[in-house]
Amino acid sequence: MSRLTLEAASIIVDAALAQARRDGYQPLAVAVLDAGAHLVALKREDDASLMRPQIAVAKATGALGMGYGSRELAKRANAAPVFYSALFAISGGAMAPSPGGVLIRDEGGRIIGAVGISGDTGDADEACAIAGVIAAALTPDPGGAPAPQA
Amino acid sequence: MSRLTLEAASIIVDAALAQARRDGYQPLAVAVLDAGAHLVALKREDDASLMRPQIAVAKATGALGMGYGSRELAKRANAAPVFYSALFAISGGAMAPSPGGVLIRDEGGRIIGAVGISGDTGDADEACAIAGVIAAALTPDPGGAPAPQA
Amino acid sequence: MSRLTLEAASIIVDAALAQARRDGYQPLAVAVLDAGAHLVALKREDDASLMRPQIAVAKATGALGMGYGSRELAKRANAAPVFYSALFAISGGAMAPSPGGVLIRDEGGRIIGAVGISGDTGDADEACAIAGVIAAALTPDPGGAPAPQA
C-alpha cells in the first residue's frame, strides 16, 4: 500500500488550483487528507470566502468516512435525508454532501486519501479535484456517475 | 483595502435602529462583524427576545462564510436543504439562512465586514441593515434579488 | 426592580471607552449583559485582538453566574483551582476569572446586569467598567477588595 506523501499532496493542491485559474472558476479552497482523514495540505485562494476551507475538508472527510466520493454521498443524502441528517450529526458536522470530495486511490486501487474542494459549483470543484489527482499520477474516484476527466 | 472601524460599525448599528424606530418595527438586535467574522459592535433593543443577538450574529457570519448575503443563502438553502443542513452543522451552528445578513463592501468592492439583524421579518431586518450601511457611506450587499432600499 | 435598558447599557459602553482613551489604555472590548447574562451592547475598539469580545463577555457572565464580581472570582479561583477548573468546564467555557467583570446594581441593590471589559490589565479593565456604570447612574460591584472608583 502506498502512502500519500506531502510531495504528492502538494502537487494535487497546486494542479487543482492551476486548473481553476485556467477555467476561470471562483476562488477555491483545496484540502488534501490522508487515509486517516487528517490534513496533509491546504490552500485557500485570495477572496475565497471564510467557510471554504471547512467545506473542502468536510467534502474529503465525508468521502473517506463513507468510502465513496462526495458526488455519491450527495446522491444518497438527497435520497435518504433523514438518515444522512443523523449521520452528519454523528460525524460532529464533519461531512459535506456535494460533489468535490474525491477519493485518491493508488495503483492497486487502495484508498490513500481524499481531496476536497469548495468555492465554485460542485461540478467545477470536482473537475479541479480530479485534475489534481491525475497530475500526481494517482487515481481519482469522485463517486457516482463518472464525471468528465480533464 | 479599507478596514471596518468601530466608528463606522457604531454608525451602522445606530442608523439601523433609527430606521427600525421610524418604521415601527419589532425590537431588534443588530450586530456588525469585521471581515474575519469577529464582533465589532452589537446592540439589542429593550424587549427584543433572548436569542436575537445570536441570530443577528449568525446572519452576518453566514454571509461572510459563504461570500453572499443571507437573502441569497436562504434561497440556496431552501433549494438544497440537505447540503445546507450539513453546512450549518459544519459551521457549528454559526449560520442563519434568512434575509437580514448584509455584506459590507468598501469603495473598491472588497468585503470588509457584515451586519446582521434579527427581530422583525427578514425583509424588515434587511431594510434596516441596508439603511445602516448606507449611513456609514459604505456599500450594502444583501444577496439575491435587490431589496427595497430606504 | 429596575431593568437594564439599552439606553443605560450604551452609556456604560461609551463612558468606559471614553475613560480608556483618557487614560491611554490598550484597545478594549466592552460588553454589557442583562440580569439573565444575555448581551445588550458590545463594542470592540480598533486593534483590540480577536478574543477580546469573548473574554469581556466571559468576565461579565462569570460575575452573574456566581453572584460576585470577577475580581472576587479570580481570588477564589486562585485559592481553589481544582473546583474552579471544574466550574469553568461546567459553564462550557463561559467564565473568565480576572478583574474587569463588574456587577451592575440598581438603587435597591438588585443585580440588573454586568459589564465585562478585556484588553488591558485586569485593574485597568475594571477601572473603566466602574467608570461606565457610574456614568449611567447605577452602582458598580467589582467584587473583592474595593477598587478605586473614578
Place this chain on the structure above:
Amino acid sequence: MSRLTLEAASIIVDAALAQARRDGYQPLAVAVLDAGAHLVALKREDDASLMRPQIAVAKATGALGMGYGSRELAKRANAAPVFYSALFAISGGAMAPSPGGVLIRDEGGRIIGAVGISGDTGDADEACAIAGVIAAALTPDPGGAPAPQA
C-alpha cells in the same frame, strides 16, 4: 493595510519547511492564518504525528486571539495558570501556549496574520516560523524575549 495573500502564505510555509530540513528538525506541520484567524495555507510533513496540524493552527490562533506571539502567551499562561485555563476553555480549545505561534506584521506594523508550527521543540518550531515570515519579506513577531533569527 496589506492583506496576507496566498502567494505570501505559500512562501512562508515552504521557507519554514526548507529551514526545518536544513536544520534536521523533526517532521513539522506549518499553518498560516489571515488576520481573522482563518486558514490560508497548511502543510504537514511525512511522519509528522496526527495532532500537529491542530496544534500549529492553535499556536497561530492564540497569537491572533490575544495580540501577542505564543512565546509570550506561554510565559503568561505559566504565570497565571487559572486564568489561562479558563481562557483556553473560552476559546473552545483553539489556543496553544507554546513558542511557535508568530504574528505576521506588514511594513506599517499591522497584524495581517500569523504562522503556527508544531513538531519539534517550541524553540525550533519558532525559528522555522520566523525564517518563513522573513522569506516573504514580512515582519515576524514571536512575542516575549527575542528569539534567535535564522
